[in-house]
Amino acid sequence: MAVAGAKRRRVRGLGSERTREGVVGYGFVALPMAFFLLFFIVPIGYAFYISRYDWQIFKGPFVGWGNYRTLYHDSVFWRHAVRNTLVYTAFVVPLQMALGLTLAVVVNQSIRFRTFFRAAFYFPSLAASAAIASIATYILASDGLFNTILHHLGYHHSNAWFAQQSTALPSIIGLNAWTTSGTMMLFYLAALQAIPVDVYEAAAIDGAGAWRTFRKITFPLLKPGHFFVAVVSVIGALQMFDQSFLIGGASGGPNYSTLTTVLYLYNQAIGNIKFGYAAAVGVVLFAFIFTVTLIQRLLFGKAEVA
Amino acid sequence: MASVTYDHVTKTFGDTSAVKDFLLEITDGEFMVLVGPSGCGKSTALRMLAGLEKVSDGRILIGDRVVNNIAPQHRDIAMVFQSYALYPHMTVYDNLAFGLRNQKVAKSDIDTRVRRAADILDLGQLIKRKPKQLSGGQRQRVALGRAIVREPEAFLMDEPLSNLDAKLRVQTRAEILKLQQALGTTTIYVTHDQVEAMTMGDRIAVMKLGVLQQVGPPEELYREPRNLFVAGFIGSPAMNLVPVEVLDGAGGQGRVAGFRPEHVELASGGGNGIGFDARVEVVEYLGDEQLVHLTRKDTAIQAKLPVEEQIGSGQELKLAVPRDKLLLFDADTEERVTV
Numbered sequence: 150m151a152v153a154g155a156k157r158r159r160v161r162g163l164g165s166e167r168t169r170e171g172v173v174g175y176g177f178v179a180l181p182m183a184f185f186l187l188f189f190i191v192p193i194g195y196a197f198y199i200s201r202y203d204w205q206i207f208k209g210p211f212v213g214w215g216n217y218r219t220l221y222h223d224s225v226f227w228r229h230a231v232r233n234t235l236v237y238t239a240f241v242v243p244l245q246m247a248l249g250l251t252l253a254v255v256v257n258q259s260i261r262f263r264t265f266f267r268a269a270f271y272f273p274s275l276a277a278s279a280a281i282a283s284i285a286t287y288i289l290a291s292d293g294l295f296n297t298i299l300h301h302l303g304y305h306h307s308n309a310w311f312a313q314q315s316t317a318l319p320s321i322i323g324l325n326a327w328t329t330s331g332t333m334m335l336f337y338l339a340a341l342q343a344i345p346v347d348v349y350e351a352a353a354i355d356g357a358g359a360w361r362t363f364r365k366i367t368f369p370l371l372k373p374g375h376f377f378v379a380v381v382s383v384i385g386a387l388q389m390f391d392q393s394f395l396i397g398g399a400s401g402g403p404n405y406s407t408l409t410t411v412l413y414l415y416n417q418a419i420g421n422i423k424f425g426y427a428a429a430v431g432v433v434l435f436a437f438i439f440t441v442t443l444i445q446r447l448l449f450g451k452a453e454v455a
Numbered sequence: 456m457a458s459v460t461y462d463h464v465t466k467t468f469g470d471t472s473a474v475k476d477f478l479l480e481i482t483d484g485e486f487m488v489l490v491g492p493s494g495c496g497k498s499t500a501l502r503m504l505a506g507l508e509k510v511s512d513g514r515i516l517i518g519d520r521v522v523n524n525i526a527p528q529h530r531d532i533a534m535v536f537q538s539y540a541l542y543p544h545m546t547v548y549d550n551l552a553f554g555l556r557n558q559k560v561a562k563s564d565i566d567t568r569v570r571r572a573a574d575i576l577d578l579g580q581l582i583k584r585k586p587k588q589l590s591g592g593q594r595q596r597v598a599l600g601r602a603i604v605r606e607p608e609a610f611l612m613d614e615p616l617s618n619l620d621a622k623l624r625v626q627t628r629a630e631i632l633k634l635q636q637a638l639g640t641t642t643i644y645v646t647h648d649q650v651e652a653m654t655m656g657d658r659i660a661v662m663k664l665g666v667l668q669q670v671g672p673p674e675e676l677y678r679e680p681r682n683l684f685v686a687g688f689i690g691s692p693a694m695n696l697v698p699v700e701v702l703d704g705a706g707g708q709g710r711v712a713g714f715r716p717e718h719v720e721l722a723s724g725g726g727n728g729i730g731f732d733a734r735v736e737v738v739e740y741l742g743d744e745q746l747v748h749l750t751r752k753d754t755a756i757q758a759k760l761p762v763e764e765q766i767g768s769g770q771e772l773k774l775a776v777p778r779d780k781l782l783l784f785d786a787d788t789e790e791r792v793t794v
Contacts, residue, residue: 347540350507355601356528356557365553369544 193435196428204425216429226430229405230413237322237409238386244326245382246375249333254363256334257341267338274331282395285324286311311396314406321392321407329385333378340374341367376449380442387438390415410434456641457518457608458483459504464513466499466665473499475665477513481658484639486632488656490646491688496665497645498613504643505534505611517608528557533602537614539594541586547573547597548582554605572604575634592623603634609641616651628655649689653677661685683789686713686782692746692757695719699783701754702776704729710792711784716746718780719758721772728775733758735770747772 200216203209220226256267273281288294289310299306310320344367352362390411393401399416401408410430418427459481466474474496481487489497502508504515506527514521522530533554541550551569560568573579576596586594595615602610615631616624632655635642646652652659653673661668661676661684669681673689680686686694696713699705705712722730733749733756740762747766749756758774760766783792 345538345540347536347538348542350505350527351534351536351540351542351601352553353507353527354505354530354532354534355554355605357553358528358557361557366542372544 196431196435199425200428200432202425204428205422206424209425212425216426217433219426220429220433225405225408226410226413229401229408230410233318233401233406233408234387234389234410237318237389238383240319240322241326241386241389242379242382244322245329245333246378248326248330249378250337250371252330252334253337253341254367257338267334270334271331273328274335276328278328278391279395281324281328282392285320286396289320312403314403317397317403317406321396325389325392329382333382336378336381337371337374340371340377343374344370372449376445379449380445383441383445384438387434387441456483456639458516459487459609459641459643460514460516461500461504462514462516464500464503464515465511466496466503466508467511472665474503477665477667479660479667479670481641481643484641486635486642486644486655486657488644488646488652488659489662490649490652490656490659491662491668493647494664495662497647497662499665500662501534501611501613501643501645504609505532506530531608532611533605533607533609534611534613535598535602535615537617539586539598539618541594541597541601543586546583546585547578547589547600550586550597551578551600551604554601558605568604568606572600575603576600576630591619592627595619595627599631599634603638603640607640609643610635612642612644614646615644616646617648624651631655650691653689659689661688663688679791680713680782681791683711683713683784686784686791690715692716692759694782695756696784697754697756698786701752701756702729702731702781705781705783707783707792709786711786711789713782713784714776714780716757717759718776719756719760720775720777721760721764722775727779728777729781730773730775733772733774735766735768735772737768738766749774 201211201213203212203215252270256263256270260266290296291307291309291312293309295310296306308316310316348366348370349362352366357365388411389409393407393409393412394415397403397407397412399412399420401412411434414427414430414434417423417430461477461479464474464477465472477496477500479487489500491497499508503510504517504522506522506525510523514523516522517530517532542553545553548569551572552565555565555568569582570579573582576599578593578596578600581589581593581597586597589597595618598615602612612631616627619627628651631644644655653676656673658670658672659676660670663684669676669685671679676685676689680689680694683696687696694713694715696711699707699710699712702712720728722728731751733751735747735749736755737748739746739748741759743762744759745762745764745766747758747760749758749772766772784790785792
């Protein structure tokens, strides 16, 4: 009996310790969760709520799905904002990934001044996008550095790259691929360093040269890294705003060629004071990003683990 | 197949010498074990041969070809790593075939050789699995398969059994030996486990702090250790190494007497042995014999005695060591001296 009693006390003691641990655990996550709820979940819900009203500065009449119906027939939204955003994403994501991976592979080698190169490659990601956009406007001006270099190479291009409808968006793609490549490099560097050294040693002894090792060992083993970088970069690309705004102005010029979904949302909210309609744009964009990320997870999410 | 020669090889990392003036000749088809405690330079010596570490000084030869500046992939060697280092994203088949594909071997030949290796190592059923779906022992066999499928000049094995449990280790030890004998490929095997070294090596090279202590067949190292380190390292339980003063009549001053626990006998009076008394501290029953821990003049001594003898803690025993089994070492130089 005494033994049984002692056992029971011990079990009860363990239980209360578990409860205490649980309380402490929940205590630790409570604050971040409160922030998450307050600044992410509530605004998403509230945006959806606003999108059902003809909301200007203040709450207007309830319109149900009215804003969504208008958006469905909005040709500027679909033919320019959405189209540009998709084109931008389709080009900038692979470019960012390729650049980031190349830089990561370079600075992962034991080369001289490695730390300097890592910092140098990462630097554009730290610089303010306004500053970079301003400098890029000079470089890509009609008499800018870029055209001068092209001129010396025997190619004559006299127009400003951001001012031409055909070259404005590709120029922003190039610019943003460069500015974000440092961040992508950092992600890829972390993924590269997670590959065990002895796998490379085994490949070297197995007779694989540098290119074959990269193709057959490094690239496939970076799968979790590819997934992470792809998700981050697609989400970032679908939310592109600042460069378009700084370079093409609020209208996304010239002639809507740099108008993106988020810039369109901004124009509706701040320019036209149509918060209800802008919220509907936001909700559609959120649903799209959510779906794309889910698809990405299904396609690449199953990472190889050694 | 080829011989391997370390010709006065040195490896330094900054100010630290990992391997010092290493001189070793491994004959064609030989199974050479490099053994020593961790940090003795055995793995560094092996990695230099593989081309994974640069040689700081001296030459390494495979056959009569100096390989110091030859990349690992051109040395025609295969290596089995302690961690197995399998390619996690490839199937067993692709793991085995990778080296052959790199050599641009014809597809049909690759298939034949991979299937033959898989047969030898009993991997046939696992050929389509990935490493994460295999047990430790199966991964180990894939690592071995990856080495044999290449038919290289030499196998290099870096503690290949240390991640296996005791039973599997003994079993795999025998499999590796059988495989090496069947293929006749020169093998350099690194381990910190002297039992592994004794049971597997044609010859054993014992290393300590980057310096080669002694090379020879297992029996020679066991019977004729050149110095105190080899004497204490080879053999389990370890050789008794006691100041000569502990054994009356062992001879000399400034000497250390060495004798193996299995050579200690219960004194029956007379004989040519060196007799001594000792007190029993603990008795370990081993089944076929008993390991008796004793003290004499505050010095610990171990003896392996027949189980038939009734021995208990606190008992005073009269023991003897045959003169011809007694080794003497210089206490200062630690080298063996003749009795």
